[in-house]
Amino acid sequence: MSNSNTNSNDPVVSVRDLKVHFEDTSMLNAMAPEWVSDKLGLEKDPTVRAVDDINLDLGENDVLALVGESGSGKTTLGKAMVGLTRPSHGSVKYRGHDIWEVRDGDDDGTTFEEIRRSLQIIHQDPGAALNPYRSVLENLEVPLKRWHPDLNFAERRGRIHQMLERTGISPPEDYSNRYVHQLSGGEQQRVALIRSLLVEPEVILADEAVSALDVSLRIGVMDLFLEMQDLFDTSFIFISHDLANARYLAGKSGGKIGVMYLGELVEIGTAEEIIQNPQHPYTKVLQWATPELDPERAEESMRESPPVRKIDIPDATNPPSGCRFHTRCPEAREACKQETPDLYESGGDQHHQTKCFREIDDHEYWQSEELTDDGIDDTPASDQTDEASS
Numbered sequence: 001m002s003n004s005n006t007n008s009n010d011p012v013v014s015v016r017d018l019k020v021h022f023e024d025t026s027m028l029n030a031m032a033p034e035w036v037s038d039k040l041g042l043e044k045d046p047t048v049r050a051v052d053d054i055n056l057d058l059g060e061n062d063v064l065a066l067v068g069e070s071g072s073g074k075t076t077l078g079k080a081m082v083g084l085t086r087p088s089h090g091s092v093k094y095r096g097h098d099i100w101e102v103r104d105g106d107d108d109g110t111t112f113e114e115i116r117r118s119l120q121i122i123h124q125d126p127g128a129a130l131n132p133y134r135s136v137l138e139n140l141e142v143p144l145k146r147w148h149p150d151l152n153f154a155e156r157r158g159r160i161h162q163m164l165e166r167t168g169i170s171p172p173e174d175y176s177n178r179y180v181h182q183l184s185g186g187e188q189q190r191v192a193l194i195r196s197l198l199v200e201p202e203v204i205l206a207d208e209a210v211s212a213l214d215v216s217l218r219i220g221v222m223d224l225f226l227e228m229q230d231l232f233d234t235s236f237i238f239i240s241h242d243l244a245n246a247r248y249l250a251g252k253s254g255g256k257i258g259v260m261y262l263g264e265l266v267e268i269g270t271a272e273e274i275i276q277n278p279q280h281p282y283t284k285v286l287q288w289a290t291p292e293l294d295p296e297r298a299e300e301s302m303r304e305s306p307p308v309r310k311i312d313i314p315d316a317t318n319p320p321s322g323c324r325f326h327t328r329c330p331e332a333r334e335a336c337k338q339e340t341p342d343l344y345e346s347g348g349d350q351h352h353q354t355k356c357f358r359e360i361d362d363h364e365y366w367q368s369e370e371l372t373d374d375g376i377d378d379t380p381a382s383d384q385t386d387e388a389s390s
């Protein structure tokens with residue numbers, strides 16, 4: 001994208017103090033005053049705090065793999081980073097331009113259309129992005145016609161055939177005439193990847209893009225993503241609930257793994273650091289739950305119980321006070337209930353950060369009382385504030 005303010009050292013996407021909260025937009029909430037719903041005995045859905053207080057930069061040619069349990073906010077963060085979900089608070093900048101200020105017309109240095117082209121998404125279900133009633137060629141012509149209207153039919157077909165061949169879909173003349181339903185899952189995902197790459201984006205968000213694939217096909221598609229990432233110098237945000245996939249993607253590309261828990265980024269670092277030297281107690285839980293990371297220990301660890309005090313994940317509408325993991329954390333102490341940790345450097349490594357007081361040698365955490373199973377306080381943050389003020 002041409003812009004005189006663009007500096008190649010700047011992050012491509014930069015997120016500051018990001019919150020994405022989903023309000024209840026149902027008719028009941030919009031129309032009925034509190035006393036009406038109380039009288040009718042109807043409960044309004046509270047706000048979901050899907051993403052809270054995240055600061056993150058994605059550089060050029062960078063790879064970030066976001067992992068965490070279902071509902072931890074991975075997709076919401078990813079979509080906010082590519083301008084598909086509007087933040088409730090904070091900013092998401094593309095090459096220094098606040099995406100939503102541009103969208104709302106407050107910034108004349110760039111256009112929202114250009115941002116939309118630069119930030120693409122590939123979904124878990126590739127079929128969703130492809131028209132089943134059109135051939136592969138017709139599907140892939142759509143982005144080219146939109147973003148490169150100067151190309152004629154022969155030039156478009158030439159580019160499409162080249163991309164099909166590069167991604168291992170061969171012979172391209174044959175495949176380009178097939179309909180989407182005549183392709184395997186792996187071939188559909190390749191076509192979805194080509195569709196995104198044809199518009200020459202700077203960032204691709206791949207949301208669980210390999211989870212629906214058979215395990216035997218997964219490595220091939222992940223390798224292809226990484227090959228294309230390298231070839232086109234495109235930054236990728238991979239979303240996966242599987243730490244083994246995240247390790248593969250971030251490890252091979254020299255990227256980072258970001259671990260999410262209840263809307264917060266709790267640890268971020270290189271694949272090597274997150275797998276070999278995890279610091280956050282929640283990252284250790286994910287590692288325990290992924291025995292294939294260490295097959296030698298797999299059998300042994302399957303016999304152990306998970307390193308948590310409670311299995312149940314608290315509700316994202318009312319997360320626990322202080323450190324959100326304190327209700328399940330085996331290392332939790334009183335201080336974790338009261339205060340929210342920042343992301344601290346782990347062991348002096350600026351590329352490895354952990355949201356846990358245990359990173360700070362002289363933090364009052366070390367003097368505070370350990371939380372035992374009997375002492376687990378499930379009171380959500382908001383209720384505690386209410387109690388304190390009443």
Ligand SMILES: Nc1ncnc2c1ncn2[C@@H]1O[C@H](COP(=O)(O)OP(=O)(O)OP(=O)(O)O)[C@@H](O)[C@H]1O
Nearest residue numbers: 022048050069070071072073074075076077241316
């Ligand atoms: N449009 C929405 N409206 C209301 N709540 C939402 C919406 N989108 C997501 N949520 C809620 O926000 C929280 C985070 O969801 P998100 O999909 O980002 O998590 P995730 O880690 O990607 O989970 P999964 O792996 O299951 O997709 C969840 O509690 C989810 O129910």
